[in-house]
Amino acid sequence: MKAFQFKNFSVLQQEEVFKIGTDGVLLGAMSSVGAGQRILEIGTGSGLISLMAAQRNVQAFITAIDINPDAAELAAQNFKNSPFHERMECLQADFKNFESEEKFDLILCNPPYFEENPSVKHVLARQQTELDFRSLIIRSTLLLSPSGIFSVIIPFESGNVFEELTRENQLHLIKKINISGIAGSKPKRLVMEFCFTEKPLVEGHFTIEKSPRKYSDQYLELTKEFHVFKK
Incomplete structure (x- = not known):
């Protein structure tokens, strides 16, 4: 497996799991990790976003889930190899059925956003076949603490629909960054x-x-604590 090296951790990658991309880096660096105690990432893939959250919030415990068993196993390995491993766990789970006794202060997701795609590669990671926006939002409201934040990165053209769905579920938009x-x-x-x-x-x-x-x-300023840039 090939490893992508960041300043404070490395991320192993493999063909069966969606590769590290700019979207994940942006969400990992921009999300309001604050001082919350419990963070949940939905659809973690290789675990990058969760690892960035763990680095940014040194007191939070991070739970990451992925429906893909290959992804869950890979993320768990990346967590184990990181300096934050004592505060991280990865579970192979379908978010539509995921339950937790405790609520989360931050829920992160780089959700599937292609309605249809003929390619079979990364079908779970990049098609709304297993988790559509409505299901994501409804389930997230059930797991979010009263003062918690729900943070996502989505295609620009999906913004109005996503915001309308969140309003239907009593969530208010508090941050909007056009990229x-x-x-x-x-x-x-x-x-x-x-x-x-x-x-x-x-x-x-x-x-x-x-x-x-x-x-x-x-971008250089946002990611300076994570990326190793070539001189």
């Missing part, structure tokens, strides 16, 4: 955060690259 791939381009992703209490909305715009294959100052 462009390259300077001057239209947004392609949204980082959105929700909670049960209405608060002033924090909005922003984020650009990943200032020119082709050259990271923006925003």
